[in-house]
Amino acid sequence: MSAGRPRLRPVGVVHSRFKEPADLPPPAFAPPRFFETSTGTIEVAPAFAAGLDGLEGFSHIIVLFHFHRAGAAKLRVTPPGEKRPRGVFATRSPHRPNPLGLSVLRLLGREHRTLRVSGLDLIDGTPVLDIKPYTSRDRKSHIRTGWLEKRRRPVR
Amino acid sequence: MSAGRPRLRPVGVVHSRFKEPADLPPPAFAPPRFFETSTGTIEVAPAFAAGLDGLEGFSHIIVLFHFHRAGAAKLRVTPPGEKRPRGVFATRSPHRPNPLGLSVLRLLGREHRTLRVSGLDLIDGTPVLDIKPYTSRDRKSHIRTGWLEKRRRPVR
Numbered sequence: 001m002s003a004g005r006p007r008l009r010p011v012g013v014v015h016s017r018f019k020e021p022a023d024l025p026p027p028a029f030a031p032p033r034f035f036e037t038s039t040g041t042i043e044v045a046p047a048f049a050a051g052l053d054g055l056e057g058f059s060h061i062i063v064l065f066h067f068h069r070a071g072a073a074k075l076r077v078t079p080p081g082e083k084r085p086r087g088v089f090a091t092r093s094p095h096r097p098n099p100l101g102l103s104v105l106r107l108l109g110r111e112h113r114t115l116r117v118s119g120l121d122l123i124d125g126t127p128v129l130d131i132k133p134y135t136s137r138d139r140k141s142h143i144r145t146g147w148l149e150k151r152r153r154p155v156r
Numbered sequence: 157m158s159a160g161r162p163r164l165r166p167v168g169v170v171h172s173r174f175k176e177p178a179d180l181p182p183p184a185f186a187p188p189r190f191f192e193t194s195t196g197t198i199e200v201a202p203a204f205a206a207g208l209d210g211l212e213g214f215s216h217i218i219v220l221f222h223f224h225r226a227g228a229a230k231l232r233v234t235p236p237g238e239k240r241p242r243g244v245f246a247t248r249s250p251h252r253p254n255p256l257g258l259s260v261l262r263l264l265g266r267e268h269r270t271l272r273v274s275g276l277d278l279i280d281g282t283p284v285l286d287i288k289p290y291t292s293r294d295r296k297s298h299i300r301t302g303w304l305e306k307r308r309r310p311v312r
Contacts, residue, residue: 076207087209091210102258
């Protein structure tokens with residue numbers, strides 16, 4: 001492995017009722033609490049199942065995934081509903097220099113190598129690259145959210 | 157790019173007073189608020205600087221980085237101060253199947269392509285793979301943190 005250029009491999013896959021990117025409403029336009037009630041599963045490959053031991057005690061998990069359906073990277077993107085382009089690092093757009101996505105999901109339960117989750121905003125077949133426990137250090141109070149604050153709801 | 161196996165390249169680098177992994181106290185053993193007061197910078201490569209536009213309005217950022225000094229991946233790890241091994245996905249250990257790390261940092265300011273941050277728990281030279289704005293959807297209330305709850309402080 002060369003420094004800074006890790007070679008990645010999926011450790012699992014998302015099962016979701018959203019089959020295509022077009023099935024996912026942009027979070028800005030989704031009804032209130034839409035994603036909170038969206039459930040699905042993450043199936044971890046058998047070779048990595050032992051890595052899940054102890055995760056069941058956590059209420060939330062951080063899922064890192066590959067934006068496998070993203071097109072070419074852009075440095076500026078115009079989020080849905082916005083008129084003005086923003087730097088891609090100031091958005092959660094999939095069109096990133098490195099197509100890595102992050103979602104914080106509620107962990108409803110674990111059955112061996114399958115995690116039942118809610119808050120799911122990912123499409124079916126999304127390759128999962130990593131799963132981390134959500135800890136108190138990830139929870140920040142008194143946040144400012146820049147250009148998102150002019151909107152009713154945050155945007156991916 | 158093959159699906160699920162993104163090829164990654166650094167978009168920036170961390171400048172930190174922690175020069176070696178051994179300089180970083182395990183969060184479990186760090187003095188209270190140790191990391192909150194730890195400052196440094198993230199220098200984004202010139203080619204990606206335009207991607208930062210709009211980020212300055214956010215109080216916190218999510219940094220995805222390469223655990224470039226991590227050794228071989230393990231499925232079970234014994235966190236510092238713990239006796240019992242845990243599944244690696246239930247920890248923030250660097251020894252992961254995909255050596256991807258995540259830190260939520262406070263953004264103190266931006267000068268062109270340099271971000272001043274606090275909460276820094278990364279070593280000097282860490283390759284940065286992505287920067288995302290921290291939004292209200294990343295902030296969860298009423299969390300349970302499994303095996304970490306028996307400790308005074310969370311663990312990387």
